[in-house]
Amino acid sequence: MRKKPPFDLGRRERQIMDVVYRLGQATVADVLAELPDPPSYSSVRAMLGLLERKGYLRHKRLKLQYVYFPTISREKARKSALDHLLRTFFDGSPAQAVAALLDSSAGRLSKAELDEIAELIEQARKEGR
Numbered sequence: 001m002r003k004k005p006p007f008d009l010g011r012r013e014r015q016i017m018d019v020v021y022r023l024g025q026a027t028v029a030d031v032l033a034e035l036p037d038p039p040s041y042s043s044v045r046a047m048l049g050l051l052e053r054k055g056y057l058r059h060k061r062l063k064l065q066y067v068y069f070p071t072i073s074r075e076k077a078r079k080s081a082l083d084h085l086l087r088t089f090f091d092g093s094p095a096q097a098v099a100a101l102l103d104s105s106a107g108r109l110s111k112a113e114l115d116e117i118a119e120l121i122e123q124a125r126k127e128g129r
Helices: 011-023 028-034 041-053 074-089 094-104 111-127
Strands: 057-062 065-070
Touching: 011 028, 011 041, 011 065, 011 074, 028 041, 028 065, 041 057, 041 065, 074 094
Parallel strands: none
Antiparallel strands: 057 065
C-alpha cells in the first residue's frame, strides 16, 4: 500500500507511533502498556498491522512476538508533518506559523523559552537560512 505522510494518521495511530518512536521498538504488549485508555490487545495488534501496511512500521519476529519499529526517523516524520502544516494553514510561511504560535502562547512561554527561540532565530540569521 502507498505510504501516507505522517499527518494522515488518526488519533490512535499517532498515539501508537508516538509509543514506538519513544521506545525505539515495541511489541503489542509494550504499546498497550503505554496507551492512555487502551483498547483491547487484538485492536492494538490490528492497528500495528495497519500501520505496517501503510508503510510506517516494519516488524521482526523475536521468539513468539512481533517487534515493531518505525520505517523513517522521528525527525523525518516531524519535518514532513511540519511542512504539511505550513503549507495547509500558513501559506508555506514559517513567519506566519511562528507569529500564530507566539500569539496563542502569549503569557505561557517562559523567559528561557523566549530566549531559546531568539537564539534559534539569531543562529539561522548567521547561517543564512
